[in-house]
Every structure is written in C-alpha cells, then in structure tokens.
Amino acid sequence: MKILVCIKQVADMESRFVVSEGASWFEETDLAFRINEYDEFAIEAAVQLKASLGEAEVTVLSAGPQRASDALKKALAMGADKAVLLLDPEAPKKDSWQVANLIADWAKPQGFDLVLTGMQSQDRGSGQVSLFLGELIGANSVSCAVALEASPGSIKVERELEGGLRAQVELSTPALVSCQLGLNQPRYPTLPNIMKAKKKPFETIEVTAALDPAQEVLWMGAPEKAGAAELIEGDLASQVERVVSILKDKKLVG
Amino acid sequence: MKALVIGEVVQGKLAETFGELLGFAASLGAEPVGLILGDTAERPGFEGLLYIGTGAEYAPAAHKAAVLDVIEQEKPDLVVLMHSAYGWDLAPRIAAATGGRQLSEVISVQDGVFRQSCCNGKLQRRVKPAAGLTVVTLQSGAFPSAASAGTPVEKTVEQSSDGALKLTGYIQKPAAKVDLSKAEKIVSAGRGVGKPENIAMIQDLATALGAELGSSRPVVDAGWLGGAHQVGSTGSTVSPKLYIACGISGAVQHLAGMKKSELIIAVNKDKDAPISEVAQYMVVADLLEFVPALTEALK
Numbered sequence: 001m002k003i004l005v006c007i008k009q010v011a012d013m014e015s016r017f018v019v020s021e022g023a024s025w026f027e028e029t030d031l032a033f034r035i036n037e038y039d040e041f042a043i044e045a046a047v048q049l050k051a052s053l054g055e056a057e058v059t060v061l062s063a064g065p066q067r068a069s070d071a072l073k074k075a076l077a078m079g080a081d082k083a084v085l086l087l088d089p090e091a092p093k094k095d096s097w098q099v100a101n102l103i104a105d106w107a108k109p110q111g112f113d114l115v116l117t118g119m120q121s122q123d124r125g126s127g128q129v130s131l132f133l134g135e136l137i138g139a140n141s142v143s144c145a146v147a148l149e150a151s152p153g154s155i156k157v158e159r160e161l162e163g164g165l166r167a168q169v170e171l172s173t174p175a176l177v178s179c180q181l182g183l184n185q186p187r188y189p190t191l192p193n194i195m196k197a198k199k200k201p202f203e204t205i206e207v208t209a210a211l212d213p214a215q216e217v218l219w220m221g222a223p224e225k226a227g228a229a230e231l232i233e234g235d236l237a238s239q240v241e242r243v244v245s246i247l248k249d250k251k252l253v254g
Numbered sequence: 255m256k257a258l259v260i261g262e263v264v265q266g267k268l269a270e271t272f273g274e275l276l277g278f279a280a281s282l283g284a285e286p287v288g289l290i291l292g293d294t295a296e297r298p299g300f301e302g303l304l305y306i307g308t309g310a311e312y313a314p315a316a317h318k319a320a321v322l323d324v325i326e327q328e329k330p331d332l333v334v335l336m337h338s339a340y341g342w343d344l345a346p347r348i349a350a351a352t353g354g355r356q357l358s359e360v361i362s363v364q365d366g367v368f369r370q371s372c373c374n375g376k377l378q379r380r381v382k383p384a385a386g387l388t389v390v391t392l393q394s395g396a397f398p399s400a401a402s403a404g405t406p407v408e409k410t411v412e413q414s415s416d417g418a419l420k421l422t423g424y425i426q427k428p429a430a431k432v433d434l435s436k437a438e439k440i441v442s443a444g445r446g447v448g449k450p451e452n453i454a455m456i457q458d459l460a461t462a463l464g465a466e467l468g469s470s471r472p473v474v475d476a477g478w479l480g481g482a483h484q485v486g487s488t489g490s491t492v493s494p495k496l497y498i499a500c501g502i503s504g505a506v507q508h509l510a511g512m513k514k515s516e517l518i519i520a521v522n523k524d525k526d527a528p529i530s531e532v533a534q535y536m537v538v539a540d541l542l543e544f545v546p547a548l549t550e551a552l553k
Contacts, residue, residue: 013374013503016526026377096346097354119342125372126358131346140418141314143343159312160488161264161339164427164481167312171419182475212384214354218367219380223528229536231525239537240547243519246535250517252439252496253463253552 001056001152001173004112005046005080006103006133007039009064009071010123017222024217025093035071038118040078040186041179046116047079048184049150057081059112063102063207065089076197077189085204096124097214100132102207108137112174114155119144119178127178134176141176142169146183257284258330260321262340263292263311265424271336272298273399278334278392280400282363287328288406291317291413299402303328307413312340316416318347324411325352330387337391349389356389357381359506361396375506375528394487394510432466432482434490439465439497440515442485443473444508446501446522446541450478455545456500462552468492468512470502486511500541504529521545 011017012032019026035043043060050056060080062068065088072083086102088094094102107115115134120127127143134141146166147158155175158166189197232242247253259275261268268290276298279286288304292311297304307320321344325333333348335341337359349356362369367382368390434440441460443453453473460467468490469483485492486508497515502508504520504527512518513532520533521541530536537544 011373013376014524017373017376019377024379026373095354096356097349100350100354123373125370125374126356127342128346128349128356128358131343132350132354135347135350142419144339158425159339159343162487163491164489165264166425166427168422168425169312169419170422181471185477211354215357215381215383217379217381220372220377223371223375223378223531229520229530229533232535232537233525236539236543236547239539239544240551243535243537243548244551246517246519247463247496247552250496252517 001049001053001113001150002111003046003049003056003058004107004110004115005039005042005058005060005075006115006117006130007043007060007062007071007075008036008118008121009033009062009068010036010121013122019220024220026220033067033070035074036118036121038120038122038179038181041181041183042116042118043075043078043080044184044186045148045179047187050079053150059084061086061103061107063088063099064091069202069204072202073197074189076200076202077194078187079193082201083203085202086207087204088207088209094209095213095215096126096128096132098209098211100129100136101211102209103129103133104136106205106207107133114150114173115139115176117176117178119180130176130178137174137176139174139176140171142171143178144180145177146180148177148183255282255284255332256287256328256330257282257332257334258287258289258324258328259334260344261288261290261298262336262338263290263294264340265311266294268294268296268298269336269338271338271394273402274336274392274397275334276300276400278397281397284332287324287330289321289324289411291320298406299404300400300406301404302406303409304406305409305411307411309413309415310421312421313416314343314347314419316414317344318351320411320413321348322351325387333387333389335391337393341391345389345391352387352389355383355386357383358391359393360390361393371506375504375509375531376526393506427481434466434468434483434485434492437466437492437494439463440468440485440492440494441465441498441500442468442470442502443479443500444470444502445472446503447473448542450476452542453478455542455549459498459545459549462549463496465496470505470508499529499533500545502529503527504532
C-alpha cells in the first residue's frame with residue numbers, strides 16, 4: 001500500500017503573535033515552529049498502518065518554506081520512509097485552494113492508495129486543504145477520523161460528530177482520510193530513529209502556484225477585546241484573597 | 255442576493271442550527287433557499303423555497319452532486335453551512351467544484367468581507383473572496399437564530415447513492431458517569447496542568463467548591479481524564495453558575511461549549527490566552543501554585 005501523509009509546519013500556538021500594520025500574515029522571526037498538531041496523528045496513523053500491513057511505503061509531504069524541512073525530518077524520525085518538500089517560500093500566505101492544487105499536481109500521478117492529513121491547521125484553521133486535495137486527486141474522502149482501520153482496498157473510519165456521537169463509515173481506495181485529535185498517541189522519535197532518519201530519501205522540489213488566489217486577506221490582527229477579562233495579578237496571597245472574595249460576593253461559597 | 259442554506263440531518267433529525275443559517279442570510283438581506291439532504295420528516299419554518307432530497311445522511315459524493323444540481327437551478331451568490339462535522343465535510347467538496355472560494359468558520363460579515371479567527375483564537379483576519387459563488391461555514395452561535403415562521407414551498411432534488419462510501423452506523427460514546435450539562439459549578443483542567451499527576455489538585459479544588467471536574471480536549475486525548483469530562487463542541491455544552499478554567503488556553507471548540515457559563519474565572523500564565531475573551535476574571539499565575547493555595551483558602 002502506498003501511503004502519503006501531508007503535513008504542515010506551524011508556529012507554536014503559545015507564541016506571542018505580532019502582525020505589522022497592513023500585513024496579511026504574522027511576523028515569523030523569533031517564533032518556534034513545529035508540526036501542526038493534527039498532522040502528528042496522521043503521521044502516527046500511517047506508521048501504525050505500515051507496521052500492521054507489512055507491505056506499505058509511507059511518503060511524507062509538506063508544501064512550505066525551507067523551515068518546513070525540520071517538520072519533515074521529524075516525520076521521518078517517527079517512521080515515515082521518505083520525504084518530499086514542495087518548496088515555496090510564500091506557501092504560508094497562500095490560500096487553501098492554491099496549496100491543495102500545488103500538492104495535487106505532484107501527488108495525482110503518484111498513485112497513492114491512501115492519503116492521510118490532519119483535519120485542519122492550527123494557524124489558518126480553515127480545514128479545507130485536505131478535502132480539496134481528495135477532490136482534486138479523485139480519492140474517496142472522509143474527514144474528522146477518530147478511529148481508522150485499513151486493509152487492501154478498503155478503509156473503515158469513525159468520524160467524530162457533535163456531542164460524543166460517531167458515524168461509522170466504510171470507503172474503498174484510493175482514499176483520503178483527515179485525522180482529528182485523539183486518533184492515536186503520536187510517538188516521540190527516539191535518538192536511534194533520529195539518526196536513521198538522516199539517511200532516508202529527502203526530495204526538495206521548487207514549486208510556484210499557477211493559480212490566482214481564491215481569496216484575499218485584507219487585514220490580520222488581534223481580536224477586539226470587548227468584554228475582556230479583568231486581570232488578577234500580583235502576589236499569590238492577594239490573588240487567592242481576591243478570588244475568594246469574588247466567590248463570596250456571588251454566593252458561590254459559604 | 256441569494257443564499258443557499260444547507261441544513262443537516264443526523265439520525266433522522268434536522269439540526270436546530272438551521273435557524274442560524276437563516277439568521278445569517280437575514281443579516282445580509284439575502285433571499286434564503288433551503289436544502290436538506292437525508293431522510294427526515296422534520297421541516298424548518300421560513301418563507302421561501304426548500305429543496306428536499308431523501309437518501310443517506312452522510313454520503314458526500316451524492317450530497318455534493320445534489321447541491322451542485324440546486325446551484326445550477328438557483329444560481330445563488332452564497333452557499334452556507336454550519337461549521338459542524340457535516341458542514342466541515344461537505345463545504346470544501348462544493349467549493350472545489352466551483353472555483354475554491356470557501357471561508358471557514360466565519361464569525362461576522364460586513365460589506366462582503368468576512369471575519370475569521372486563526373492561530374487558536376489569538377488572531378483574526380478579514381477576508382474577501384474573489385468574485386463568484388462563495389461557500390461559507392458559520393461558527394456555531396456566531397449568528398442569532400432566525401425565528402421559525404412560515405411554511406416553505408417544497409421541491410424535490412434527486413439524491414443518488416454514494417457507491418464508494420457507505421455510512422454503516424452510529425455509536426455514542428459510553429454514557430457518562432458525570433453529567434456536566436446539569437452541573438452548577440465546574441472546575442476544568444487544560445493542557446496547562448502539565449502532567450496527569452496534577453489532575454488531582456484540580457479535583458481537590460473541585461471538591462472544595464462542590465463542583466464537578468471538567469476538562470479541555472487535549473486532557474482527554476492524552477488519556478488523563480475520561481471523555482465524559484470533556485467540555486466543548488465535541489464534548490458537553492455547559493452553562494454552570496461558576497466555571498473555573500485551569501490551564502485552558504481557550505480553543506474555539508472549548509469556548510463554544512462553556513461561554514454561556516454565568517461566571518468564568520480563568521487561571522493561566524499567559525494573560526493573552528483567548529480564554530480571556532469569555533472570562534470575567536483572569537488570574538495570571540502558575541496554576542500549580544495558585545490552585546492548591548485557593549483550595550487551602552476555601553477549606
């Protein structure tokens with residue numbers, strides 16, 4: 001089984017984001033970057049499938065700037081077999097449709113049986129690239145997977161709906177599945193596997209989006225802090241005292 | 255302007271969120287055309303045209319084909335779905351067939367410019383789609399629900415079967431021992447608790463307050479607490495008198511499940527964490543120090 005895992009490298013969400021006046025993206029200098037959290041579940045799912053199916057090859061792909069190679073190297077250390085970087089320094093500013101087309105142009109002729117992705121990125125959070133890609137490469141696709149079983153030709157997925165309900169879905173390959181948090185427990189790469197990953201095939205392909213943007217970001221910035229919280233700062237004792245008095249005022253404690 | 259609003263059917267029931275789709279259309283002054291796919295006898299109340307297809311509730315290729323059929327007939331400017339598991343799945347399929355213009359989880363709109371949240375709620379962006387049909391999904395609760403009024407004129411739309419994909423059933427996660435939806439007070443643990451051993455100090459605070467123990471999604475995903483404790487759009491929706499969020503940054507999915515609480519107190523090292531948008535008070539502190547100290551003071 002030929003498996004493709006599509007990942008994105010995103011800024012650590014604990015970061016303090018700074019957006020210049022008039023800019024459509026935040027400043028990247030001084031930020032730490034990591035694998036998009038959802039995508040770690042997709043990588044883990046692929047590595048587990050490879051182990052259970054025996055015959056499988058896992059390719060991990062990212063469309064991004066040069067820094068995304070670090071995310072791909074970590075995916076190799078987690079157990080992917082080879083990596084492809086679709087190098088585009090402007091990729092973080094591209095819209096979902098442009099990015100999905102970049103990936104599809106490369107992926108479609110490769111004949112993957114199964115494509116795994118995270119269900120959304122933590123930075124843009126649109127949740128579109130995955131299903132766009134499924135449509136563009138002609139795969140049967142399903143989103144929000146919290147359980148996954150694969151056998152040659154057939155995939156079984158549990159999709160997470162609202163309120164703890166799950167839908168059970170079966171689909172035939174070629175298939176694309178987008179992964180929700182909690183699908184598995186993504187592993188940490190071990191030191192020997194990090195060393196081994198350095199010898200795995202790593203291909204960099206320079207790409208440029210041929211498509212015009214489907215949308216334009218006019219403004220990016222911090223949300224208006226209407227009704228923002230009153231901050232309780234200071235030393236520990238005064239903070240505790242303040243919270244206790246709030247709870248007493250509201251008659252929430254005796 | 256015309257908006258095709260697509261409702262959703264789960265286990266034979268029409269989701270109540272149909273009113274939010276209508277409310278969104280009304281806020282734009284757009285004429286709504288409804289579409290419901292999947293077998294249900296339930297009908298929304300509004301004045302206008304309602305397309306009905308009967309078939310499987312989750313059949314993405316068949317639903318996409320039916321939507322494209324209605325788009326062809328009605329030529330809407332906007333196709334609108336909720337940013338739910340259903341809308342999440344169907345919207346990009348429609349957008350991919352119509353030029354890739356999709357705006358996800360929209361929170362407001364003004365003069366054709368849509369506002370969206372990004373980076374875990376720390377930033378927002380205002381986005382203008384290129385000219386042409388635009389697919390939009392709405393954040394749950396962002397637009398007031400239109401009151402049910404009137405009876406739509408029904409038309410049938412062909413809904414084929416989806417050969418390559420089959421919905422085989424539903425499962426409900428095991429019935430919860432705790433019912434957070436009825437709790438008067440909730441103390442919730444988030445990723446900021448750091449490790450499973452620290453859940454005990456959150457439980458101690460909950461006990462001291464006579465509160466139930468809640469959590470954000472990462473804590474459940476990591477196996478530190480069972481799924482019954484999860485608050486948020488994929489867990490329980492709660493509205494207690496008191497909600498104390500310990501080490502919860504405030505992902506939109508979590509906020510959607512708890513923002514209706516009467517009093518929200520957040521404990522977080524990061525005073526800019528998005529939870530501060532819904533909390534009345536933000537204790538800027540290391541919860542590993544603050545929580546035990548508060549528990550002690552309450553005893």
